[in-house]
Amino acid sequence: MSRYNAREAEPKWQRIWEERGAFRVERxxxxxxxxxxxxxxxxxxxxxxxxxxxxxxxDVIARFKRAQGYNVLHPMGWDAFGMPAENAxxxxxxxxxxxxxxxxxxxxTQLKAMGLSLDWxxxxxxxxxxxxxxxxxxxxxMLAAGLVxxxxxxxxxxxxDQTVLANEQVIEGCGWRSGAPVERRELTQWFFRIxxxxxxxxxxxxxxxxxxxxxxxxxRNWIGKSRGLQFAFETRGAxxxxxxxxxxxxxxxxxxxxxxxxxxxxxxxxxxLEAGNPAIAxxxxxxxxxxxxxxxLETAEKKGVDTGIRVVxxxxxxxxxxxxIANFILMDYGTGAIFGCPAHDQRDLDFxxxxxxxxxxxxxxxxxxxxxxxxxxxxxxxxxVRYVRGFAGDEIQTGEAAVEAAIRHAEANGYGxxxxxxxxRDWGISRQRYWGCPIPVVHxxxxxVVPVPKADLPVRLPEDVxxxxxxxxxxxHPTWRDVACPSCGARARRETDTxxxxxxxxxxxxxxxxxxxxxxTVAEDVGYWMNVDQYIxxxxxxxxxxxxxxxxARAMQRTGHLPESAIEPFEALFTQGMVTHETYATAGADxxxxxxxxxxxxxxxxxxxxxxxxxxxxxxxxxxxxxxKKNVIDPEAIIEQFGADxxxxxxxxxxxxxxxxxxxxxxxxxxxxxxxxxxxxxxxAELCPVGTPVPEMILPMxxxxxxxxxxxxxxxxxxxxxxxxxxxxxxxxxxVNAISKEADVTEDYLFxxxxxxxxxxxxxxxMTPHFAEEMWAALGHxxxxxDTLWPVADPGLARDERLVLPVQVNGKKRGEVEVARxxxxxxxxxxxxxxxxxxxxxxxxxxxKVIVVPGRIVNVVI
RNA sequence: GCCCAGGUGGCGGAAUUGGUAGACGCGCUGGCUUCAGGUGCCAGUGGCCGAAAGGUCGUGGAAGUUCGAGUCUUCUCCUGGGCACCA
Numbered sequence: 001m002s003r004y005n006a007r008e009a010e011p012k013w014q015r016i017w018e019e020r021g022a023f024r025v026e027r028x029x030x031x032x033x034x035x036x037x038x039x040x041x042x043x044x045x046x047x048x049x050x051x052x053x054x055x056x057x058x059d060v061i062a063r064f065k066r067a068q069g070y071n072v073l074h075p076m077g078w079d080a081f082g083m084p085a086e087n088a089x090x091x092x093x094x095x096x097x098x099x100x101x102x103x104x105x106x107x108x109t110q111l112k113a114m115g116l117s118l119d120w121x122x123x124x125x126x127x128x129x130x131x132x133x134x135x136x137x138x139x140x141x142m143l144a145a146g147l148v149x150x151x152x153x154x155x156x157x158x159x160x161d162q163t164v165l166a167n168e169q170v171i172e173g174c175g176w177r178s179g180a181p182v183e184r185r186e187l188t189q190w191f192f193r194i195x196x197x198x199x200x201x202x203x204x205x206x207x208x209x210x211x212x213x214x215x216x217x218x219x220r221n222w223i224g225k226s227r228g229l230q231f232a233f234e235t236r237g238a239x240x241x242x243x244x245x246x247x248x249x250x251x252x253x254x255x256x257x258x259x260x261x262x263x264x265x266x267x268x269x270x271x272x273l274e275a276g277n278p279a280i281a282x283x284x285x286x287x288x289x290x291x292x293x294x295x296x297l298e299t300a301e302k303k304g305v306d307t308g309i310r311v312v313x314x315x316x317x318x319x320x321x322x323x324x325i326a327n328f329i330l331m332d333y334g335t336g337a338i339f340g341c342p343a344h345d346q347r348d349l350d351f352x353x354x355x356x357x358x359x360x361x362x363x364x365x366x367x368x369x370x371x372x373x374x375x376x377x378x379x380x381x382x383x384x385v386r387y388v389r390g391f392a393g394d395e396i397q398t399g400e401a402a403v404e405a406a407i408r409h410a411e412a413n414g415y416g417x418x419x420x421x422x423x424x425r426d427w428g429i430s431r432q433r434y435w436g437c438p439i440p441v442v443h444x445x446x447x448x449v450v451p452v453p454k455a456d457l458p459v460r461l462p463e464d465v466x467x468x469x470x471x472x473x474x475x476x477h478p479t480w481r482d483v484a485c486p487s488c489g490a491r492a493r494r495e496t497d498t499x500x501x502x503x504x505x506x507x508x509x510x511x512x513x514x515x516x517x518x519x520x521t522v523a524e525d526v527g528y529w530m531n532v533d534q535y536i537x538x539x540x541x542x543x544x545x546x547x548x549x550x551x552x553a554r555a556m557q558r559t560g561h562l563p564e565s566a567i568e569p570f571e572a573l574f575t576q577g578m579v580t581h582e583t584y585a586t587a588g589a590d591x592x593x594x595x596x597x598x599x600x601x602x603x604x605x606x607x608x609x610x611x612x613x614x615x616x617x618x619x620x621x622x623x624x625x626x627x628x629k630k631n632v633i634d635p636e637a638i639i640e641q642f643g644a645d646x647x648x649x650x651x652x653x654x655x656x657x658x659x660x661x662x663x664x665x666x667x668x669x670x671x672x673x674x675x676x677x678x679x680x681x682x683x684x685a686e687l688c689p690v691g692t693p694v695p696e697m698i699l700p701m702x703x704x705x706x707x708x709x710x711x712x713x714x715x716x717x718x719x720x721x722x723x724x725x726x727x728x729x730x731x732x733x734x735x736v737n738a739i740s741k742e743a744d745v746t747e748d749y750l751f752x753x754x755x756x757x758x759x760x761x762x763x764x765x766x767m768t769p770h771f772a773e774e775m776w777a778a779l780g781h782x783x784x785x786x787d788t789l790w791p792v793a794d795p796g797l798a799r800d801e802r803l804v805l806p807v808q809v810n811g812k813k814r815g816e817v818e819v820a821r822x823x824x825x826x827x828x829x830x831x832x833x834x835x836x837x838x839x840x841x842x843x844x845x846x847x848x849k850v851i852v853v854p855g856r857i858v859n860v861v862i
Numbered sequence: 863g864c865c866c867a868g869g870u871g872g873c874g875g876a877a878u879u880g881g882u883a884g885a886c887g888c889g890c891u892g893g894c895u896u897c898a899g900g901u902g903c904c905a906g907u908g909g910c911c912g913a914a915a916g917g918u919c920g921u922g923g924a925a926g927u928u929c930g931a932g933u934c935u936u937c938u939c940c941u942g943g944g945c946a947c948c949a
Contacts, residue, residue, distance in 0.1 A: 328947035654874045730886035806882040811930045857881045
C-alpha cells in the first residue's frame with residue numbers, strides 16, 4: 001500500500017515553488033494587493049511552537065488570498081537587535097553580530113522547512129546597517145520636525161542589564177527582561193513625543209474596526225484620558241516658593257466634601273520638607289523602599305504624615321485643611337497632589353478613618369440614604385444622585401453633569417480650569433547598550449547636540465568591542481566615541497546611546513514594501529502596498545509594539561515617509577492564542593519538583609512515568625510552553641518525524657485561533673493519520689481521466705456527492721475568511737467522510753469523485769500546501785496547485801432543493817417534515833399537523849397557535 | 863480594587879447569531895482484518911428510565927422575557943487574563 005511520504009514531497013515542492021519564484025511579488029496596479037504580515041521573530045536560534053502557529057495562520061491567509069487572485073505581499077524578517085545577543089557575547093565571548101546572524105541562518109532553514117509562502121527576496125534584519133541607516137535617517141527627520149527631544153529625567157535603572165527601562169517596561173518594580181529590582185537614577189535621555197499624540201491615538205482607535213475589541217480597550221486604558229479640574233490651594237506655613245499647591249481631581253463635584261490635601265512622597269514640596277524634618281524624611285524614605293510592586297502596593301496600609309502645612313478651601317477663605325504626605329499618591333499622574341473627599345473615595349476614607357479626619361457626605365442615593373460609615377459611596381458617574389453638599393447645579397443629577405458644573409463654576413469664578421489628563425507618557429528610547437541602532441548625533445562642547453549629516457550615515461556599530469564586563473562597550477571605545485564635531489570640527493563625543501528595539505519594530509512593516517531602497521521608504525511602494533491588510537501576532541504586544549507602531553506611522557507621515565492614507569498601519573489585527581502543554585515533574589532529592597521534558601515521559605491510563613527509570617511522574621496543568629518548565633516540543637523534531645503539513649494541520653485544528661491550543665501527541669498523530677487516510681483513499685479510488693467534462697446525466701447519488709463538494713467549497717471559504725480555521729478543518733473532515741462513503745463505479749460517479757478529490761486538494765492548499773500539491777499531481781495535473789485559483793462553488797449545485805424541518809410541540813422536538821425548498825408556510829403547517837407524533841399530543845384538539853419559520857422550524861403550541 | 867474574556871459530554875470544541883444542543887476530532891467500548899500490532903476497516907459512545915419504540919433531564923447556579931434561550935435581561939458562583947493607590 002502506498003503511503004504519503006512527507007520527507008520526500010515537502011523539500012521537492014519547496015524547491016519547485018522557489019524555482020518558479022512563486023511567492024516573489026512586485027507592484028502590479030492591475031491586480032488588487034493584499035499585505036499579510038506576521039510579527040517578525042527575534043532570532044533566538046530556534047523556532048518554537050508559537051512561531052509555528054503564528055506563521056501557519058499567516059500562511060493560510062496568504063495562500064488563500066493569493067489563490068483568490070490577489071497580489072499578495074507576505075514577507076519575513078528578523079527583529080535582530082536586543083539583549084540576548086549581548087548576554088551571549090558576555091557568556092560565550094562571541095560577537096553579538098556573529099551570534100545573531102548564525103541564529104538567523106538556523107531559523108531561516110527551519111522556517112523554510114515549514115513551506116511558508118514567503119517572499120524571501122524581501123528578507124530584512126534590523127541589525128543590518130542597510131536597515132538601521134534608514135532608521136537613523138528617519139530619526140534625524142523626526143529630530144528636525146520636533147518629534148524628538150532630550151530631557152533629564154529620573155529613569156528606571158536596571159542594575160543587571162545596565163540599562164534604562166521605559167516606565168512601560170517596568171513590571172512590578174523589576175526590569176521586564178532581567179527581573180531585577182529597578183533603581184532610580186537621573187540621566188539625560190532621548191524621547192519621542194508620543195504623549196502629544198495621545199488624543200489622536202485615542203480617537204483613532206474608534207476607526208480600527210478590524211482589531212479585537214480587547215486590544216482596542218487595552219490601548220484606550222493605556223492612553224488613559226480623563227477630564228477633571230486643576231486648581232491651586234493657597235497654603236499657610238509652607239516653605240518659600242510653595243505659596244500655592246496645584247491639585248488635580250476627576251471628581252471636583254466632591255470639593256465641598258474635602259477634608260484634607262495630600263501629596264506624593266516624590267512631590268517637590270515633600271522633598272523640600274524632608275531636609276528640615278526627620279519624621280518626614282523617614283516616611284519618604286520608607287515609601288521609596290516599598291517600591292512599586294503590585295503586591296506591595298495592594299497590601300500596603302494607607303499611611304501618611306501630617307506636614308503641619310494648611311491649605312485654604314477655594315470656596316471658603318475661613319476653611320482650612322491639613323496637608324499630608326500619603327503613600328498612595330502618585331507623582332506621575334496629574335500634579336502629584338490631591339484633595340481628599342473620604343465619603344466618596346475608598347482610599348480617602350480608609351485614610352481619614354485611620355487619622356481621624358472628617359467625613360462629609362456630598363451626595364446620597366436618590367431615595368433615602370444614610371451617612372457614610374466605613375464604605376465609601378461611589379456610584380457610577382452616569383447614575384443620578386441627590387447632592388446634599390452640591391454647589392453648582394441641580395440637587396439631583398449625575399456625577400458626570402455635576403463634574404462639568406463644578407468645572408464651569410471654577411472657571412467662572414477664576415479658581416480653576418477644566419483639564420484633560422493622560423496616563424500616557426513620552427517614549428524614552430535611549431539605551432546604554434551596544435547591540436542596537438546608534439543614535440546619530442554628536443555632542444560638541446561648543447555647538448551642543450549636532451546631528452550627524454545624512455551623507456555620513458550610517459553611524460555603524462564598531463566591530464572591535466569587548467564584552468568582558470557589564471555596561472555599554474560603546475562608552476569605552478575611544479576611537480569610535482571621540483570624533484570631530486560635524487559643525488565646527490572641534491573634538492567632540494559621539495552619542496553612545498542606542499535606540500530601544502521597539503523603534504526597529506515600529507516601521508519594519510513599511511520597509512518590507514521596498515526593503516533594499518536607499519531611502520527609508522519609496523512613495524510608489526508604500527503607496528501601493530500599505531496598509532498591512534492583515535497583521536497577526538501575540539496578545540503580549542497588544543499595547544507597546546502596536547501603540548508605538550501607530551505613533552511611528554504618524555511620525556513617518558509628518559516627515560514625508562508615508563502617505564496620509566497609511567496613518568493606521570494595521571488595517572486588521574488578529575491575536576492568536578498560546579501553545580500549551582502539560583508539565584511533568586519528578587520529586588527531587590530535596591523534595592522540590594524536577595521538571596521533565598515530554599520526550600522523557602511515557603503516559604499511561606493511570607498516570608505517567610519516566611521512560612528511562614520507571615520513576616513516577618507528576619502531571620501538571622497545560623500551560624504556555626516555556627523552557628523553565630521544560631514543557632516544550634521542538635518543531636524541528638515534529639517536522640522531521642511527521643512533516644510540516646501534519647504540524648500545520650494540527651496547529652489549525654480543534655482550538656479557535658484566538659484561544660490557547662494544547663499540544664498533544666495524540667493530536668499530532670491523528671493529524672498524520674488523517675493525511676495518510678486521504679492519500680490511501682485517493683490512490684484506491686476509481687476516477688475518470690483528468691479533464692473529463694461534466695457528464696450530461698448525473699445519477700442522484702452522484703449528484704449528492706457533487707452537492708457536498710460545492711457546499712464544502714462555500715463553507716471552507718467562509719470559515720477561512722472568518723479566521724475560523726478550526727471550522728475549516730472540521731468541514732474538510734466531514735467532506736472526506738462523505739467521499740469515503742461512495743464506492744459506485746458508474747461513469748457519473750467517476751466524475752463526481754474526481755471533482756471531490758480535486759476540490760479537496762485545492763481547499764487544503766492553504767493548510768497543507770505540500771500534501772495538496774502532491775495530491776494534485778497524483779490526480780494527473782501538470783500545472784502546480786500554487787498557480788491554480790481558489791475553487792468557486794456553483795450556487796445551484798450547493799443549494800438544497802429539499803429541506804428537513806424539525807417540528808416542535810410546545811418547544812420540544814416531536815418529529816420532522818421533509819419539504820421542497822420553496823414550500824409555503826400553510827402547506828408546511830398542514831404537513832406538520834398531520835404528523836402522527838403531533839396528532840398524538842393534540843389529542844383531537846386544535847392547536848392554539850402554529851409558528852412556521854420557512855426554512856427553519858415549525859412549532860405547534862397547544 | 864477596577865476592567866475584559868470565558869464556563870457546553872471523559873477531553874479539545876461546533877451550533878447557520880433567538881430555531882433539531884453536542885458538528886468534527888481525540889479518547890473509550892465492541893466487532894472484523896492481520897503471524898503480530900501502537901496499522902486499517904465497521905459499529906457504538908451526554909445522564910437517567912426502558913428489551914425496544916420511546917420518554918425524561920441536560921449548556922456553572924437562580925429567576926425572567928419568548929411559541930421557542932447555550933444564545934437576550936437581571937442577580938449570583940467559579941475560572942482565566944489585563945491594569946492599577948489613575949484621584
